[in-house]
Amino acid sequence: MASPFWRRAVGIRPTPTQPLDCLVWLVMAVLLVLLALLMLVGDHARVRVRDFTWQGRQVGVEDRAFVITFSRPMDTASVETNLTITPPLPGKISWAGRRLAYTLQQPIPYGQTFRVNLLQARDRFAPNKTGKGSRFQPFQAEFSSRKRAFLYIGVEGEEANRLVLADPAQRQRLILTPKNLRVLAFKAYPLGDRVLFSAGDSSQDQGALNQQLYRVTTGIQPRPPVDLDLRGKPFWQPGRPQPISGKLELVLDNRQYQNLKFDLSADGQVIVVQRVNRSNPADFGAWVVPAQAAPYRLNTQPGGDFLIAPDSQSLVLLQGTGTAIIDLARNTGSVAAKPLDFLPEYGQVLDITPDGTAAAMVNFNQNDPEKQFQQSLVLVTNQGQKTQLLQVRGGILGAHFDPMGPLLYVVISELETRPAQGTLDTAAYVQRPLLLTVNLKTLAQTRLLRLPPQPDVHMSLSPDGRFMLLNVSDQGDGLKSADPSAGSGSSIWTLDLRRDTTTDQVLATDPQPYPFKGLRATWLP
Amino acid sequence: MVQLNNGITLFFSLLVEAIPFLLLGVLFSSLLLLFVDEQRLLTLIPKNVVLAALMGGLIGFLFPVCECGNIPVARRLLLKGAPTALAIGFLLAAPTVNPIVFWATWIAFRDQPEIVFLRVGFTLVIAVLVALIFSVQTDSRPLLQDHLSRLMPAPVQPGEKPPGSGFQTADLLRSGTFLVQSPGQVVSLDAALVQTWASSSRSLRMRLGLMLDNMVLEVRELGAVLIVGSAIAALVQVIVPREVVLSLGQGPITSILAMMTLAWVVSICSTVDAFFALSFASMFTSGSLLAFLVFGPMVDLKNISLLLTVFKSRTIIYLFALVAQLTFLLTLAMNLYGN
Numbered sequence: 001m002a003s004p005f006w007r008r009a010v011g012i013r014p015t016p017t018q019p020l021d022c023l024v025w026l027v028m029a030v031l032l033v034l035l036a037l038l039m040l041v042g043d044h045a046r047v048r049v050r051d052f053t054w055q056g057r058q059v060g061v062e063d064r065a066f067v068i069t070f071s072r073p074m075d076t077a078s079v080e081t082n083l084t085i086t087p088p089l090p091g092k093i094s095w096a097g098r099r100l101a102y103t104l105q106q107p108i109p110y111g112q113t114f115r116v117n118l119l120q121a122r123d124r125f126a127p128n129k130t131g132k133g134s135r136f137q138p139f140q141a142e143f144s145s146r147k148r149a150f151l152y153i154g155v156e157g158e159e160a161n162r163l164v165l166a167d168p169a170q171r172q173r174l175i176l177t178p179k180n181l182r183v184l185a186f187k188a189y190p191l192g193d194r195v196l197f198s199a200g201d202s203s204q205d206q207g208a209l210n211q212q213l214y215r216v217t218t219g220i221q222p223r224p225p226v227d228l229d230l231r232g233k234p235f236w237q238p239g240r241p242q243p244i245s246g247k248l249e250l251v252l253d254n255r256q257y258q259n260l261k262f263d264l265s266a267d268g269q270v271i272v273v274q275r276v277n278r279s280n281p282a283d284f285g286a287w288v289v290p291a292q293a294a295p296y297r298l299n300t301q302p303g304g305d306f307l308i309a310p311d312s313q314s315l316v317l318l319q320g321t322g323t324a325i326i327d328l329a330r331n332t333g334s335v336a337a338k339p340l341d342f343l344p345e346y347g348q349v350l351d352i353t354p355d356g357t358a359a360a361m362v363n364f365n366q367n368d369p370e371k372q373f374q375q376s377l378v379l380v381t382n383q384g385q386k387t388q389l390l391q392v393r394g395g396i397l398g399a400h401f402d403p404m405g406p407l408l409y410v411v412i413s414e415l416e417t418r419p420a421q422g423t424l425d426t427a428a429y430v431q432r433p434l435l436l437t438v439n440l441k442t443l444a445q446t447r448l449l450r451l452p453p454q455p456d457v458h459m460s461l462s463p464d465g466r467f468m469l470l471n472v473s474d475q476g477d478g479l480k481s482a483d484p485s486a487g488s489g490s491s492i493w494t495l496d497l498r499r500d501t502t503t504d505q506v507l508a509t510d511p512q513p514y515p516f517k518g519l520r521a522t523w524l525p
Numbered sequence: 526m527v528q529l530n531n532g533i534t535l536f537f538s539l540l541v542e543a544i545p546f547l548l549l550g551v552l553f554s555s556l557l558l559l560f561v562d563e564q565r566l567l568t569l570i571p572k573n574v575v576l577a578a579l580m581g582g583l584i585g586f587l588f589p590v591c592e593c594g595n596i597p598v599a600r601r602l603l604l605k606g607a608p609t610a611l612a613i614g615f616l617l618a619a620p621t622v623n624p625i626v627f628w629a630t631w632i633a634f635r636d637q638p639e640i641v642f643l644r645v646g647f648t649l650v651i652a653v654l655v656a657l658i659f660s661v662q663t664d665s666r667p668l669l670q671d672h673l674s675r676l677m678p679a680p681v682q683p684g685e686k687p688p689g690s691g692f693q694t695a696d697l698l699r700s701g702t703f704l705v706q707s708p709g710q711v712v713s714l715d716a717a718l719v720q721t722w723a724s725s726s727r728s729l730r731m732r733l734g735l736m737l738d739n740m741v742l743e744v745r746e747l748g749a750v751l752i753v754g755s756a757i758a759a760l761v762q763v764i765v766p767r768e769v770v771l772s773l774g775q776g777p778i779t780s781i782l783a784m785m786t787l788a789w790v791v792s793i794c795s796t797v798d799a800f801f802a803l804s805f806a807s808m809f810t811s812g813s814l815l816a817f818l819v820f821g822p823m824v825d826l827k828n829i830s831l832l833l834t835v836f837k838s839r840t841i842i843y844l845f846a847l848v849a850q851l852t853f854l855l856t857l858a859m860n861l862y863g864n
Binding site: 016018019020023024027028031032034035038039041042043044045050051069071072073095096097098124125 | 636637658659661662663667668776777778806807808809810811843846847850851853854857858860861862863
């Protein structure tokens with residue numbers, strides 16, 4: 001019998017029928033029937049949200065966007081129309097495949113709980129474009145922002161010289177450090193669960209020269225969307241321990257080297273400490289203490305004041321009369337590497353924007369005889385642009401970039417002449433601090449608050465940019481020292497930074513005092 | 526001119542991607558030929574056809590080859606007398622069910638882990654089912670090309686001892702043509718000469734030399750075929766661009782067909798296809814992505830020429846049709862009922 005044409009066409013020579021032939025045709029027929037049945041039954045798949053990155057999480061200012069992943073490609077317009085957040089959080093929606101990213105336009109306000117609702121939406125293959133008979137599984141989720149809390153060094157009673165955690169909403173306080181340690185400086189870890197601090201033995205007179213670095217837990221249980229501390233750890237290693245406040249750990253001792261000043265990186269992974277060898281004072285400089293490795297000496301020229309840049313990778317160090325930017329990772333060898341950049345005109349860096357694109361720097365005008373005893377505040381961008389923001393006769397005490405808008409909060413001290421009081425007294429200069437804002441777009445200055453005469457004011461802007469803490473000496477006499485080691489009291493004041501949204505301008509308000517006293521009151525991140 | 530450039534680029538990219546894996550497959554095939562005793566291999570294979578098919582599907586974890594490298598190994602398994610179920614199970618599953626492909630898929634679809642596990646699961650189910658269907662054919666010689674079926678041992682009937690299980694002198698009692706070299710040394714002229722020599726040789730050096738010779742031989746034979754297959758795949762992609770294939774449809778049913786056709790045409794290696802599929806994740810359902818990831822490694826245009834060196838065209842049509850229907854059925858069920 002002649003073979004069928006299709007067999008000849010595909011080159012199959014006539015062969016006797018094998019057992020396989022019958023079975024294959026039978027199976028193919030059965031599969032065809034099953035396929036037809038399946039197609040006739042229609043689409044019964046439920047469309048749902050597979051993942052929401054902030055589900056049940058506690059987020060902070062470092063979290064700028066959440067992502068919702070759907071089980072199917074979606075009709076984007078239907079999702080964008082129906083997605084609601086209560087209370088409202090202005091943001092922008094962008095899509096990457098099945099993922100929706102919602103980027104906040106402003107830092108999230110702290111101490112609030114938010115509800116995300118997506119009750120109806122259509123997938124791209126939905127037959128009914130009107131949304132009726134939707135097969136979308138309604139989605140509801142909650143997340144919260146971190147609670148507002150601040151730290152200070154106590155000055156009164158049991159709190160004296162100890163680190164204290166304060167909850168401004170409940171007006172409650174918690175002492176974190178033991179009595180035998182005299183806390184000198186501190187910096188909180190990025191999630192607020194731990195605090196790095198330097199302290200000396202309170203029984204010794206020279207506590208400041210014998211400070212050691214410690215870490216203490218605050219008892220706060222962070223639930224961040226992405227936990228940097230757990231990244232890279234194998235799954236069998238324990239995660240975060242149960243929160244206990246006051247658990248103390250020595251980070252860096254002072255046996256061979258004296259510790260002078262420290263800073264903690266924004267990601268909490270690197271500590272930089274300025275140290276001097278006890279037996280060889282020429283052995284002086286910055287040391288790097290990585291989270292998971294032994295401390296090492298940073299191989300660069302010795303410098304003065306410093307801070308770690310927001311990228312946690314570089315150090316901004318005062319060297320000579322200028323400021324050097326030093327790569328923390330590359331300066332570990334025996335030969336000192338060149339700084340990434342050197343800014344010869346600036347003797348102090350007050351603040352750097354979180355994205356590292358600009359810094360507020362102080363020019364002491366030492367090379368300009370006409371501007372002697374004047375200080376200039378300059379905005380320096382990473383593109384090399386320099387804009388003078390202020391020039392003051394007196395001092396620039398501090399500056400903070402506003403996370404909410406194009407403002408820079410600045411505390412300056414203006415020199416005022418105090419007239420002679422009585423026959424034996426002579427006229428004297430007093431420093432009178434002033435809080436003001438500079439609009440970085442228009443360079444307009446707005447005076448917010450005049451403070452009593454005193455040489456130093458500690459300012460702390462809340463991470464969400466909505467409140468400010470001010471440490472003001474309560475001595476009445478501005479000439480008295482506000483140095484914490486002097487043991488003088490200090491009031492903590494808070495400012496509610498309400499603003500006019502149309503002009504980006506902060507409206508001046510009366511500061512409110514807290515009923516307790518302390519030094520260096522600083523918001524937790 | 527642009528199309529010619531595209532065609533040449535596609536041709537070389539397919540070839541560059543496939544040749545290392547073909548070499549790896551040929552290496553494994555030669556190792557099997559010269560260092561694995563066929564009798565020991567056959568004793569390790571389960572008697573139960575389901576277990577044999579499953580074992581074939583899981584051997585990929587030992588021989589991590591893609592769809593270009595699995596054909597020489599499957600051919601060698603058949604020549605070694607392995608059951609059809611095992612060889613077919615290996616042929617279909619090994620390009621996917623192996624550690625390299627699992628890792629690559631995991632990297633690409635970490636946020637959709639079900640894609641990773643269902644890819645392996647669906648592949649194993651399809652490979653085992655097709656292998657079971659092929660196992661009804663106890664004598665696999667009619668499925669193979671004539672030059673291979675001549676080298677194959679006759680199937681072992683139930684109750685019959687496998688060849689070579691008795692005394693050495695029993696070789697002469699079997700049917701076939703033999704060369705008697707000296708007393709006690711009998712060479713079967715039906716078997717591959719290299720295999721026969723290797724089995725009688727004890728020297729490691731000689732075995733390695735023979736292995737190299739066999740590798741060169743197989744690379745020359747299969748490499749030439751792969752070049753032809755890659756050229757055809759490149760030509761088809763130039764004539765029918767990917768956009769045309771994708772425009773076949775993006776619905777729950779048509780998208781599966783589109784992605785299966787795309788997998789067949791682009792003939793991308795299973796070790797990297799997950800990253801290619803990832804670019805379609807925004808437009809297609811999980812079912813259609815799985816159809817691409819499951820169907821592509823089993824069946825592609827470039828490999829038809831390689832498969833034709835082993836199987837008769839009828840066998841290849843059966844393989845393709847069954848794999849296509851089963852892939853379509855499983856991924857369609859996932860699209861229509863999966864959440």
